[in-house]
Amino acid sequence: MSAYKHKTCLAVALVVFAAFSCLEFSTCSVQFSLTQKMRRWSPQIVISLAVAAAPSACRVIELSGSDWTLSNPSLNISVPAKLPSQAHVDLFAGQVIGDPYFGLNDFNLRWVARSNWTYTSAPLTSLNSDATSTHLLFNGLDTFTSIELCGKHVASTNNQFRQYFFDVTEILASCTESPVLSINFGSAPEIANAIAAQPGQETWPFGVEMVYEFPNRQFIRKEQSDFGWDWGPAFAPAGPWLPAFVVELGASDIHVRNSLVDIYRLGQLNNLPPDQEQPWVLNVSVDYLGQSDSNRGINYRLLDSENITVSSGPLSNITAGDGVLTGTTIIPSESVDLWWPNGLGPQTLYRLELEIVDSGNKTIVSLEKRVGFRTIVLNEGVITEEQLAQGIAPGNNWHFEINGHEFYAKGSNFIPPDAFWVRVTEARIRELFEAVVAGNQNMLRVWSSGAYSPDFMYDIADELGILLWSEFEFGDALYPVDPEFLDNVSEEATYQVRRVNHHPSLAFWAGGNELENLELSIVQENGPDQYPRLLAEYEKLFLETLVPIVFGNSKSISYAPSSTSNGYLELDFSLPIPLVERYDNKTPGSIYGETDYYNYNSALAFNFSSYPVGRFSNEFGYHSMPSLQSWRQAISEEDLYFNSTVILLRNRHYPPGGLNTSNFENTTKGMGEMTVAAQRWYPVPDKQDSIANFSAWCHTTQIFQADFYQSQIMFYRRGSGRRERQLGCLYWQLEDIWQTPTWAGIEYDGRWKILHYVARDIYQPIIISPFFNRTTGDFEVYVTSDLWTSASGIADFAWYDWSGKPLEIDTPSSATFTVGAINTTLVLKANTNDILKGFDPTNVILVANVSADGKLPNSDKQQTFTHENWFHPTSLASAKLVDPGLELSYSKETQKFTVSATKGVAAWVWLDYPEGAVLYFDENAFLLLPGQSKEIGYTVKSDKTSGAWVDGVTVRSLWDNTTP
Ligand SMILES: *[C@@H]1O[C@H](CO)[C@@H](O)[C@H](O)[C@H]1NC(C)=O
Ligand SMILES: *[C@@H]1O[C@H](CO)[C@@H](O)[C@H](O)[C@H]1NC(C)=O
Numbered sequence: 001m002s003a004y005k006h007k008t009c010l011a012v013a014l015v016v017f018a019a020f021s022c023l024e025f026s027t028c029s030v031q032f033s034l035t036q037k038m039r040r041w042s043p044q045i046v047i048s049l050a051v052a053a054a055p056s057a058c059r060v061i062e063l064s065g066s067d068w069t070l071s072n073p074s075l076n077i078s079v080p081a082k083l084p085s086q087a088h089v090d091l092f093a094g095q096v097i098g099d100p101y102f103g104l105n106d107f108n109l110r111w112v113a114r115s116n117w118t119y120t121s122a123p124l125t126s127l128n129s130d131a132t133s134t135h136l137l138f139n140g141l142d143t144f145t146s147i148e149l150c151g152k153h154v155a156s157t158n159n160q161f162r163q164y165f166f167d168v169t170e171i172l173a174s175c176t177e178s179p180v181l182s183i184n185f186g187s188a189p190e191i192a193n194a195i196a197a198q199p200g201q202e203t204w205p206f207g208v209e210m211v212y213e214f215p216n217r218q219f220i221r222k223e224q225s226d227f228g229w230d231w232g233p234a235f236a237p238a239g240p241w242l243p244a245f246v247v248e249l250g251a252s253d254i255h256v257r258n259s260l261v262d263i264y265r266l267g268q269l270n271n272l273p274p275d276q277e278q279p280w281v282l283n284v285s286v287d288y289l290g291q292s293d294s295n296r297g298i299n300y301r302l303l304d305s306e307n308i309t310v311s312s313g314p315l316s317n318i319t320a321g322d323g324v325l326t327g328t329t330i331i332p333s334e335s336v337d338l339w340w341p342n343g344l345g346p347q348t349l350y351r352l353e354l355e356i357v358d359s360g361n362k363t364i365v366s367l368e369k370r371v372g373f374r375t376i377v378l379n380e381g382v383i384t385e386e387q388l389a390q391g392i393a394p395g396n397n398w399h400f401e402i403n404g405h406e407f408y409a410k411g412s413n414f415i416p417p418d419a420f421w422v423r424v425t426e427a428r429i430r431e432l433f434e435a436v437v438a439g440n441q442n443m444l445r446v447w448s449s450g451a452y453s454p455d456f457m458y459d460i461a462d463e464l465g466i467l468l469w470s471e472f473e474f475g476d477a478l479y480p481v482d483p484e485f486l487d488n489v490s491e492e493a494t495y496q497v498r499r500v501n502h503h504p505s506l507a508f509w510a511g512g513n514e515l516e517n518l519e520l521s522i523v524q525e526n527g528p529d530q531y532p533r534l535l536a537e538y539e540k541l542f543l544e545t546l547v548p549i550v551f552g553n554s555k556s557i558s559y560a561p562s563s564t565s566n567g568y569l570e571l572d573f574s575l576p577i578p579l580v581e582r583y584d585n586k587t588p589g590s591i592y593g594e595t596d597y598y599n600y601n602s603a604l605a606f607n608f609s610s611y612p613v614g615r616f617s618n619e620f621g622y623h624s625m626p627s628l629q630s631w632r633q634a635i636s637e638e639d640l641y642f643n644s645t646v647i648l649l650r651n652r653h654y655p656p657g658g659l660n661t662s663n664f665e666n667t668t669k670g671m672g673e674m675t676v677a678a679q680r681w682y683p684v685p686d687k688q689d690s691i692a693n694f695s696a697w698c699h700t701t702q703i704f705q706a707d708f709y710q711s712q713i714m715f716y717r718r719g720s721g722r723r724e725r726q727l728g729c730l731y732w733q734l735e736d737i738w739q740t741p742t743w744a745g746i747e748y749d750g751r752w753k754i755l756h757y758v759a760r761d762i763y764q765p766i767i768i769s770p771f772f773n774r775t776t777g778d779f780e781v782y783v784t785s786d787l788w789t790s791a792s793g794i795a796d797f798a799w800y801d802w803s804g805k806p807l808e809i810d811t812p813s814s815a816t817f818t819v820g821a822i823n824t825t826l827v828l829k830a831n832t833n834d835i836l837k838g839f840d841p842t843n844v845i846l847v848a849n850v851s852a853d854g855k856l857p858n859s860d861k862q863q864t865f866t867h868e869n870w871f872h873p874t875s876l877a878s879a880k881l882v883d884p885g886l887e888l889s890y891s892k893e894t895q896k897f898t899v900s901a902t903k904g905v906a907a908w909v910w911l912d913y914p915e916g917a918v919l920y921f922d923e924n925a926f927l928l929l930p931g932q933s934k935e936i937g938y939t940v941k942s943d944k945t946s947g948a949w950v951d952g953v954t955v956r957s958l959w960d961n962t963t964p
């Protein structure tokens with residue numbers, strides 16, 4: 001008997017009732033746990049198929065499992081394989097290749113990407129010949145396939161992001177033996193090249209296509225970063241990367257393959273703030289396999305977390321299309337509680353049970369979804385008279401509103417967490433997202449050019465309150481617009497929009513990454529004569545194709561064609577395409593849209609007049625090295641020095657074949673930027689022990705990165721109270737895809753870089769931040785708050801030299817203040833040319849503290865918020881650092897470390913822990929004055945050392961860079 005896991009449609013319902021119908025199969029319990037696992041990737045949870053009037057033959061057979069073979073006959077390779085999987089993963093498991101992440105294996109394994117790979121099933125022995133129809137259902141094939149069943153061609157596919165389904169009833173009827181399914185995957189890099197080489201194929205001006213390693217990614221619908229990016233490897237994997245099923249149906253059966261739930265305020269229109277007094281509309285639409293029938297209906301039941309029914313009944317206004325059934329109802333506002341993002345209120349969720357019924361109100365199929373009630377709108381509207389009167393600069397807004405409230409979006413950019421999505425487990429995403437919450441973030445921009453997020457990722461975000469700004473998978477290129485390509489994109493977009501729309505964490509859809517600000521500018525620069533044509537093509541894809549898909553399926557979600565942009569010029573629902581983009585149609589003095597800022601001239605890093613002024617910052621950053629501990633996972637001991645060939649070649653900023661040039665100097669340039677920044681701003685290490693020296697250098701590049709991000713985050717947050725009314729800050733990037741120098745704050749295995757601690761600190765609700773103009777000596781300190789009501793408190797200022805001796809510098813020692821809702825207030829103003837007269841500026845440090853009373857949004861509880869920050873007028877490279885005499889101890893009783901400075905001021909105090917564990921400390925990367933000590937707890941995420949890591953914890957500060 002086949003080892004395939006079977007389940008009847010009924011079996012999925014309730015284990016107890018399903019047991020009997022399962023008896024004919026031997027693996028009922030396994031079946032169910034597999035089903036649980038599959039839920040993570042499935043578009044919806046199908047919970048039952050009750051037996052309708054006629055006995056049902058409905059069965060869903062999961063093809064997931066290990067009874068597959070991966071082969072390439074011409075290379076004479078054949079290994080056991082799994083589904084879902086990707087060829088590299090099975091080849092590694094079968095010991096045909098080494099660890100793809102080790103050393104320079106991504107170069108060495110190019111042959112895998114350039115070969116065809118066939119996944120072949122064991123004979124499917126238990127298919128039911130009595131089924132009225134049998135279908136193959138694939139949730140994801142990566143990417144170019146030719147599918148055969150029983151030796152007959154079923155179909156070819158060419159889009160990683162589509163769900164595919166094929167009626168194979170006739171093929172099976174003529175099959176004389178147990179059918180075998182085989183899926184041949186063509187080489188994506190080879191096929192992309194072949195498409196690009198077709199006669200008359202579209203071309204673009206120089207530089208439009210950002211080439212990282214494999215070229216021509218824009219011609220194919222596959223994860224764009226699979227062809228390389230400036231933070232990742234280029235494996236271009238192939239394989240059945242998401243679950244697949246055989247669906248057998250009786251005459252009156254249906255199988256739900258995808259479904260949409262849209263929850264919005266009555267009268268709501270996309271991109272416009274709705275009337276929060278209106279009731280909710282619940283719109284449901286299911287896509288199914290099986291016969292269409294216009295006499296079906298949908299019943300719903302909405303349950304709260306206590307399983308109390310909040311609302312139920314039949315949906316009205318039923319419409320039945322070909323394989324689609326839609327219905328709607330009204331839910332009164334007062335029946336449900338709102339869902340809020342992290343830090344802004346509770347994450348209230350409901351269970352929505354749906355039953356599709358026949359004309360006699362008998363259930364044909366049931367499914368359930370977890371939903372939340374919230375409105376989230378990207379407000380790009382014109383700055384109003386009222387806003388102008390508050391001192392906000394004219395132009396347009398560009399910010400998010402949750403349930404009718406402006407809020408400050410704090411977060412970062414998410415990239416694919418692995419080059420092989422099949423290795424990304426729910427546990428890994430949960431750990432990562434818990435770090436997001438611990439980091440005081442409420443929003444992630446899920447960067448396009450990776451893959452659409454699995455349902456389990458949205459599920460975890462729903463629970464933890466992380467808004468996921470989502471994007472269609474296009475970026476840093478312009479794309480073809482021939483009818484076949486557009487049809488392919490339409491299928492992809494329709495499937496994905498419908499699949500994820502019910503998640504309250506879904507914040508936004510953007511068309512793609514850096515299209516207007518970057519791609520269209522490159523055209524203007526390198527091919528101005530082609531601009532009108534390419535602008536029209538841009539609009540054809542990102543407005544004419546995608547707008548009707550988003551707006552046609554969902555009223556609850558805002559759309560913009562590009563991250564980053566200057567927003568819309570007009571939003572008019574009487575137009576065929578309601579969105580008209582602004583592009584460069586700007587009025588001087590006005591402010592529009594989002595900013596995206598990279599400047600690798602580190603001399604300007606702390607010059608805040610070089611930062612962009614906009615309504616929202618969706619990308620900014622600078623790269624740093626990962627820790628020694630991470631490097632050790634990926635490269636040999638002899639390669640552990642700063643510019644070793646292996647490190648140079650793993651660094652992809654700038655990529656070896658990048659930006660249409662092909663040279664090795666590029667990668668040295670990226671390494672050089674880190675080196676120069678470290679030398680410019682900090683004492684740099686020169687240690688006798690080469691590993692210690694390497695580790696200290698890696699660490700110093702991380703200090704610069706964190707310092708630079710903190711400076712920008714303070715600036716953007718202060719902008720909430722200035723004319724730009726800046727309302728969001730998402731740094732680049734949350735996490736790593738592998739072990740290499742990147743912009744990440746969290747390394748590949750989950751270890752926090754300095755950045756993640758510093759971002760967590762500066763993302764607290766109330767912060768105190770210094771601003772210094774090195775040219776004029778103007779010095780200001782601000783308190784900034786993103787609470788929704790005003791807060792009052794006191795700011796304290798104390799000056800010291802590096803030995804910790806207090807200095808009598810003539811500024812007030814404290815200031816009382818009130819800071820408004822999502823606002824900023826000046827608490828100290830001086831000029832260093834005056835106040836530091838007679839002092840050595842390299843031996844001066846200001847410690848600023850704030851303590852303020854306020855309330856978190858949606859909370860009645862008054863609480864005290866505190867924050868500390870510090871300022872030094874010159875580069876730390878020239879600071880008169882002294883040995884702070886750091887001491888570290890650990891108490892087994894309290895499970896806390898104690899760190900003390902005994903002799904001087906300790907800057908950038910850093911607790912480090914050895915390999916084998918992943919954890920984070922309650923606090924890290926801080927300042928200690930002599931005589932001060934801190935007790936520091938920790939949260940362990942994984943530990944292969946059985947607790948022994950505790951003994952390997954070390955402490956250092958910047959002064960350690962000056963010791964041999
Ligand atoms: C590889 O796959 C492609 C696309 O499926 C196909 O056109 C080609 O013939 C295959 N090559 C071999 C050697 O099987
Ligand atoms: C609600 O019902 C679900 C499904 O029957 C069950 O798993 C869950 O434990 C129930 N919750 C409560 C609070 O009773």
Ligand SMILES: *[C@@H]1O[C@H](CO)[C@@H](O)[C@H](O)[C@H]1NC(C)=O
Nearest residue numbers: 297299300312313314357361
């Ligand atoms: C069908 O049955 C459900 C309960 O299962 C009920 O709520 C609904 O009103 C019924 N519909 C009709 C049209 O009778």
Ligand SMILES: *[C@@H]1O[C@H](CO)[C@@H](O)[C@H](O)[C@H]1NC(C)=O
Nearest residue numbers: 281282316317327328329330
């Ligand atoms: C059903 O359709 C009618 C007519 O178009 C409309 O007035 C009504 O609001 C719809 N009901 C719901 C719940 O959307």
